[in-house]
Amino acid sequence: MAKATKKQALGRGLSALLKDPQNDIKSAEDKNADKLVGHIVELELDSIEVNPFQPRTSFNEESLRELASSIRELGVIQPITVRKLDYNQYQLVSGERRFRASRLVGLETIPAYIRIANDQESLEMALVENIQRQDLDPIEISLSYQRLIDEINLTQEQLSERVGKNRSTIANYLRLLKLDPIVQTGMRDGFLSMGHGRALINIEDPQLQLEIYEKIIANSLSVRETEKLVRNLQEGKPESKTAAPALPKNIKKSIKEFSERLGTKVDVKVAKKGNGRLIIPFSSEEDLERLKKIIQGEE
Known part of the structure; x- marks a missing residue:
């Protein structure tokens, strides 16, 4: 417990150092830079902007709420990483889910590691950090690999070294981008x-x-x-x-109820994970309007 208190106190001390305009640190050669880079610092959430290079574009709302609940109880266990833009201005490199969840909870500050990086380095850090996540789908990983190749000018061999994956694995992911968008x-x-x-x-x-x-x-x-x-x-x-394959009884029952309520044969496509699509056919614009009124409860 004493160790955690000491770390928090150190963060507050560094935060005070950062707010002193006379000690504005912009490069690794500046005075006190060694006290900043590599240490945990408590930063105000309002001083941090999201990373425009973030390769992940969607965030599961339920997952964010669960993370926010954990942060409310335990705090932010793993610090985010930011890069310094200007005096008291920072940009996220990694940890956007923790950043968003902290905002949901209403926190004013968040523990962060500060990096001094240019745009290219920031993009590379964000992409590589994103690829290491466990919850990415194959297309997200493929797009991240492609961006590293296109925007950082890496060869597949260099990319293999950066992310710790075999070149054949990377090639297999990249080939997925040749699939039809659907x-x-x-x-x-x-x-x-x-x-x-x-x-x-x-x-x-x-x-x-x-x-x-x-x-x-x-x-x-x-x-x-x-x-x-x-x-x-x-x-x-x-x-x-x-x-x-035979559909579960509860799904069959639901299809029957939908069909009877809508007055048309309803079909369903179910994936192995349990998610799926409900398909409601219509014969004309008038039939579509009829279905819409039923769904909206107007009939």
């Missing part, structure tokens, strides 16, 4: 795994790729079944009929 969206939404994506890459015809994608969703095909389907198509073999 298929990529399916991967981001959890309908397809990376294994499904790697199988679909071998289909060059975009329309055929989408047709197979629909079959994977409709029949909940495994990666092995998808690979076999792709292989048969490439070899000109007739497609084997795969029976769609």
Whole structure:
């Protein structure tokens, strides 16, 4: 406990140093820079701006609320990392979820490591830190790899060294970006795994790729079944009929209730993770308006 108190006191001392205009630190060569870089500092949330280079564009609201609840009880356990822009102005390099959750809780300050980095270094740090996360989907990882190659001018060999991954692994991720955008969206939404994506890459015809994608969703095909389907198509073999898996009783009941309420046959596509899509067909603009009124409770 005494150790934690000492660390907090050190943070407050450094915060006071940063607020002194006479000690404004802008480079590693400036006076007192050694006291700042690499240490934990309590920074005001209002002095920090989000990172425009942040490769992650979506944040799960429920997950943020859970993190905010943890921070409310335990505080911010892992400091964020920022880079210094100007006097009392900082930019996030990593830790945007912790930053957002701290705002939700209503904190005024947050523990942070301060780095002195240019835009290119900041982008590289943000991308590499983002890739190390465990909750990224394959497309997010692929896009981060591609940005490192394009914007930092790294070769695949250099990228392999930076992120600690085999070059073949990086190449497999980058190939996913050749998939049709609809298929990529399916991967981001959890309908397809990376294994499904790697199988679909071998289909060059975009329309055929989408047709197979629909079959994977409709029949909940495994990666092995998808690979076999792709292989048969490439070899000109007739497609084997795969029976769609039986839907759980509660989902069947819900479909029936929807169909009776809406006066039209409703279909559903369910992924293995339990998420899915509800498909409500309509025959005309008038029929669409009728369905909308029912859903809105006007009929």
